[in-house]
Amino acid sequence: MEYYPDTLKSLQLLQSLGFDLFVVTNQSGVGRGYFSMEAVYVVHRQLQNDMREHKLQPFKDFAICPHSPDEKCNCRKPSGQMIKDLMEKYHISPEHSYMVGDKLIDAESGKNAGIQGVLVRHLTSPDFPSYKTLLEFAQTLKK
Numbered sequence: 096m097e098y099y100p101d102t103l104k105s106l107q108l109l110q111s112l113g114f115d116l117f118v119v120t121n122q123s124g125v126g127r128g129y130f131s132m133e134a135v136y137v138v139h140r141q142l143q144n145d146m147r148e149h150k151l152q153p154f155k156d157f158a159i160c161p162h163s164p165d166e167k168c169n170c171r172k173p174s175g176q177m178i179k180d181l182m183e184k185y186h187i188s189p190e191h192s193y194m195v196g197d198k199l200i201d202a203e204s205g206k207n208a209g210i211q212g213v214l215v216r217h218l219t220s221p222d223f224p225s226y227k228t229l230l231e232f233a234q235t236l237k238k
């Protein structure tokens with residue numbers, strides 16, 4: 096598993112600012128039969144181990160859409176459903192929550208869940224704030 100240079104540092108900064116971290120991910124490869132859910136869990140376990148190894152809190156939870164687009168589920172991003180479910184489960188208020196991603200559908204899923212969508216890494220859009228890196232975004236929250 097490889098990370099962009101500042102990713103773990105960014106996550107550390109976000110946690111130090113009091114944010115809980117979640118992963119919200121489309122894994123249509125499962126629905127298309129390319130790999131199993133177990134393979135997805137293996138990656139998530141590795142991610143959690145890497146977090147602990149770097150003295151970070153693990154991610155609070157993972158929301159996974161395993162469906163292919165043909166299945167027309169209601170969870171696949173850009174739907175806001177996975178985020179809404181997490182906010183309900185953990186009693187998270189939308190005002191100080193962000194959905195950060197490197198694809199437009201990530202930011203859109205935030206918007207569809209009623210929270211601020213944010214783009215990182217080379218993607219810009221008139222509809223969402225965008226930052227070169229996750230660290231750059233995290234630093235704007237540090238007041």
Ligand SMILES: [Zn+2]
Pocket residue numbers: 160161162168169170171
């Ligand atoms: Zn789905």
